[in-house]
Amino acid sequence: MSKYAFLFMDDxxxxxxxxxxxxxxxxxxxxxxxxxxxxxxxxxxxxxxxxRTATTIRKSTGKVTVVDGPFIESKESVGGLSIIEAPDxxxxxxxxxxxxxxxxxxxxxxxxxxxxx
Amino acid sequence: MRSLGDFDVAEEAVQDSxxxxxxxxxxDGIPTNPGAWLMxxxxxxxxxxxxxxxxxxxxxxxxxxxAMPTSSSSMPDxxxxxxxxxxxxxxxxxxxxxxxxxxxxxxxxxxxxxxxxQSEATIAQRLVRAKRKIVDxxxxxxxxxxxxxxxxxxxxxxxxxxxxxxxYLATGARGAMDRDLASxxxxxxxxLARLMPDEPEVLGLLALMRxxxxxxxxRFDADGELVLLRDQDRAxxxxxxxxxxxxxxxxxxxxxxxxxxxxxALIAGAHADAKSWETTRWPEILxxxxxxxxxxxxxxxxxxxxxxxxxxxxxxxALADVDALAAELSGYHLFxxxxxxxxxxxxxxADARAADEQxxxxxxxxxxRALLARRLARRSR
Amino acid sequence: xxxxxxxxxxxxEWFEAQSKExxxxxxxxxxxxxxxxxxxxxxxxxxxxxRQRTATSVKRVxGQMKVSDGPFIESKESVGGYALIEVEDxxxxxxxxxxxxxxxxxxxxxxxx
Numbered sequence: 001m002s003k004y005a006f007l008f009m010d011d012x013x014x015x016x017x018x019x020x021x022x023x024x025x026x027x028x029x030x031x032x033x034x035x036x037x038x039x040x041x042x043x044x045x046x047x048x049x050x051x052r053t054a055t056t057i058r059k060s061t062g063k064v065t066v067v068d069g070p071f072i073e074s075k076e077s078v079g080g081l082s083i084i085e086a087p088d089x090x091x092x093x094x095x096x097x098x099x100x101x102x103x104x105x106x107x108x109x110x111x112x113x114x115x116x117x
Numbered sequence: 118m119r120s121l122g123d124f125d126v127a128e129e130a131v132q133d134s135x136x137x138x139x140x141x142x143x144x145d146g147i148p149t150n151p152g153a154w155l156m157x158x159x160x161x162x163x164x165x166x167x168x169x170x171x172x173x174x175x176x177x178x179x180x181x182x183x184a185m186p187t188s189s190s191s192m193p194d195x196x197x198x199x200x201x202x203x204x205x206x207x208x209x210x211x212x213x214x215x216x217x218x219x220x221x222x223x224x225x226x227x228x229x230x231x232x233x234x235q236s237e238a239t240i241a242q243r244l245v246r247a248k249r250k251i252v253d254x255x256x257x258x259x260x261x262x263x264x265x266x267x268x269x270x271x272x273x274x275x276x277x278x279x280x281x282x283x284x285y286l287a288t289g290a291r292g293a294m295d296r297d298l299a300s301x302x303x304x305x306x307x308x309l310a311r312l313m314p315d316e317p318e319v320l321g322l323l324a325l326m327r328x329x330x331x332x333x334x335x336r337f338d339a340d341g342e343l344v345l346l347r348d349q350d351r352a353x354x355x356x357x358x359x360x361x362x363x364x365x366x367x368x369x370x371x372x373x374x375x376x377x378x379x380x381x382a383l384i385a386g387a388h389a390d391a392k393s394w395e396t397t398r399w400p401e402i403l404x405x406x407x408x409x410x411x412x413x414x415x416x417x418x419x420x421x422x423x424x425x426x427x428x429x430x431x432x433x434x435a436l437a438d439v440d441a442l443a444a445e446l447s448g449y450h451l452f453x454x455x456x457x458x459x460x461x462x463x464x465x466x467a468d469a470r471a472a473d474e475q476x477x478x479x480x481x482x483x484x485x486r487a488l489l490a491r492r493l494a495r496r497s498r
Numbered sequence: 499x500x501x502x503x504x505x506x507x508x509x510x511e512w513f514e515a516q517s518k519e520x521x522x523x524x525x526x527x528x529x530x531x532x533x534x535x536x537x538x539x540x541x542x543x544x545x546x547x548x549r550q551r552t553a554t555s556v557k558r559v560x561g562q563m564k565v566s567d568g569p570f571i572e573s574k575e576s577v578g579g580y581a582l583i584e585v586e587d588x589x590x591x592x593x594x595x596x597x598x599x600x601x602x603x604x605x606x607x608x609x610x611x
Contacts, residue, residue: 005547007577009557009570043543046503046582047609052246053253055207055588057595057603064596066206066268068250071507071604072573078505081580083545089554093565096556103557105570108548110579112529207588254607255500257587265589 001085003042003109004092010050010079011102029100037095043083051077076102083109176202176258177251196221197312198258200305204273205256212247213276215240221308222301232298233283270313274322274378277306281326303330320369321379324362328385331358342491343484347394359389377412380405399428416445420455432462450480454489501542501584501608502591507601508578510549527599535583540594544581575602582608 019027034041054070070077079101086092089106096104176198203216218224218232226244230237250256261269284298303326310319335353338344366386369379384405391397406422419442427435436459439452446452457472470493477489513521535541555570556563569576578600585591588605595603 003545005545007570045543046501048503049253049607049609051606053250053607055254055592055605057592057598057605059601066592066596068207068209068212070606071505071575071602072571074571074573076571078577081503093554093556096554097563097565099556099563101558103555103563103570106554106556107550108552110546110548112546207592254605255587257589259589261589265593 001087002089002092003111004084004086004089005107005109006082006084006092006096006099007078007105007107008047008080008082008099008101009103009105010077012075012077026100033098033100037084037098040084040086040095041082042085045080045082047080048078050079078105173258177248194260196308197260200273200309200312201260201269202251202256202258204269204276205251206269206272207254207256208247208250210276210279212243212250213272214280215243216247217276217305218280218301219244222305224301270316270318273309274306274318277302277309278322278378280305281329285329299326299330302326315372317369317372317374318376318378320365320372321376321382324365324369324382325378325385327358327362327365328382328389331355331362331389337484343488345488346388351392354389362386362389375408377409380409380412384409397428399425403429416442417449417451420446420449420452424455424458427459427462432459435459436463448479450476450478450485450489452476453479499584499586500591501582501610502588503606503608504544504581504583504591504595504598505577505604505606506579506581506598507575507603508547508550509575509601510551511574513549513578524600531597531599532581535581535594540583540585542582542584544579546579547577549578550576 013023034044051070054068056067056069056071058065058067084092084095086095089108092106096106200217200221203220204213208216215229218229219226224232226237226240230240233240281299281302284300284302303323306319306323306326310316310323313319332346332349332354334355335349335351336344344350363386366382369382384402387398387402387405403422403425406418406425409418410422420439423435423438423442426438436456439456439459442452453472453476457469457476460466460469460472473489473493477486477493480486480489516524532541532544550569553569555566555568557566557570558564583591583594585594588607591605595605
């Protein structure tokens, strides 16, 4: 078994203000998806607020600066994240394909060395 | 739970009490009636939290209200909190500007829109988005702590500086407005100086603004046309304001904590002090620009330094420095206007004309366009 | 108290150009940072993610979920890891993000239901 990060992607539409009936259905389906896949979810992670609430700390200029906005300007963005456990990449993809939302980026977790606490 | 209206708050309050109990009990020994102790501290912490959250909600609501000065109940700390919140770095610069003008200076959305030549709808939307971010991301209403202050004060000064420049460069040819952005910026900076009297950069920016404003009456001629510093009638400068501003310069110099705005104020002061363009203390100005470059080596500062160099070492040396900036400043109208001035000083009239034409193509400000157009028209006669 | 996600910006090219010594040293700094915040009770979760080029993306196209090799968004910069933190407000979150020993960090508030 391996751990995979599911980065739940947003298509750029702000769901939180006033969801349409279609959007509400997607939300309901997502809720069900979490119930169904609960046993496979090792860490529920978090649902993120939209990119308009983001703030980025930039160090590339040499100085440390705080700026409004996400680190990438694009229509699509990360809307949430959870950690899944699956036998292999193929199995993880199969789970991701059942996601009722816009899309998922799947990444393997880099296991940290076990350290004495 | 009956005494606290909010379930979440109640739950968290009990949690907090348990944590507090774990901290206190080993030290003080277990109280004789632990249940009662828990409930009392839970109640106190719950009330504290409600009070904090209500205060937060009130402060967000305050962003809607008009100018702080008319609100006699506002304490200096609250106004400072408001300024730092409106200028929080997590907000985009445009949002900081609009929010500060609306919530601290009390301008209406219409007045802000007119000042920036944008639609009221654009400004209204910008304000709504900024307030939403404050709430959604939980930007706190607080005066930053000591170690955070330098960066946060810089942010506020950057907003006020931008506000001043927008106002200062835009007024005049456009006609009278209800509220003058440059004066607004000066007022806000003087408020900040009163609230933070020991911040030398705040005093520096205030002095810079006041030196510039002192020249206001000489900036436009009888026809409403822009007049360059070099050609201004210095009798029209507000000498009293200039003298008062030098007292401000004395104050920040005594603090011995130099900075970019203070240096710019010294440069403006050197000009304000001079009887004429020719008798200006150019070597002093050149030295100030050399120091200013250490705070930020930017092409625009180098361009302004070159003008000072012209008057110390002559136009040839200055032109060499200006030409070195071509790659970065070819899109900047003042780069070409400066080259034109230097070509004229060197007797290269054809080159001067070409540079003036390039400058005209690039400037957006109506008053500056008029000035450059006039200059070109004069030469073609 | 509010939850924020810190997304640590990674750059595959930069990562692949570093020596093992540099990366090990960087990892040491990150472990120390993590341990310190865990001790303070600030960190609620977090992981290091495998590099962007190893990603698989699943995207809804015309109602169907299409699988493709590679990241969802084509870009030099990507999410290299994340930390879920719980702090009082954005200023506290920003202070923690500033102390991250690596590169750029995006701070996003979590949806609280």
